[in-house]
Amino acid sequence: QVQIVESGGGLVQPGGSLRLSCATSGVTFKAYDMAWYTQAPGKQRDLVASISSGGITNYTESVKGRFTISRDNTKNTMYLQMNSLKPEDTGVYFCYGNRLGTRLRFWGQGTQVTVSS
Numbered sequence: 001q002v003q004i005v006e007s008g009g010g011l012v013q014p015g016g017s018l019r020l021s022c023a024t025s026g027v028t029f030k031a032y033d034m035a036w037y038t039q040a041p042g043k044q045r046d047l048v049a050s051i052s053s054g055g056i057t058n059y060t061e062s063v064k065g066r067f068t069i070s071r072d073n074t075k076n077t078m079y080l081q082m083n084s085l086k087p088e089d090t091g092v093y094f095c096y097g098n099r100l101g102t103r104l105r106f107w108g109q110g111t112q113v114t115v116s117s
Helices: none
Strands: 003-007 010-012 018-025 033-039 045-051 057-059 067-072 077-082 091-098 105-107 111-115
Touching (some): 018 033, 033 077, 045 077
Parallel strands (some): 010 111
Antiparallel strands (some): 033 091, 067 077, 091 111
16 A cells, blocks of 8 residues: 655745655655655646656756755655745645656645745
């Protein structure tokens, strides 16, 4: 049974930090390319950062230098360290996993991040 549990969202002031986690079970985590997406109210879901099964990372321009994506294959968990948060970072953050060469993929339930004074 596949379980995806996201945590770490919340309300933070501008300039603050949050660390999101995406814990998985029931999947061969180390074989999955992983990513974080965000969706603001009334907007489409956008890619924030990705990390391949081999550890290669990519970031959307607006978060470069502020966010860090990582993974711990021993814990089957992906993280997103978010620093210097801005109001425009507000949204629901979703964990996404995709196993290349297969149709296997999953989405997390989302965790709300609100940046406001």
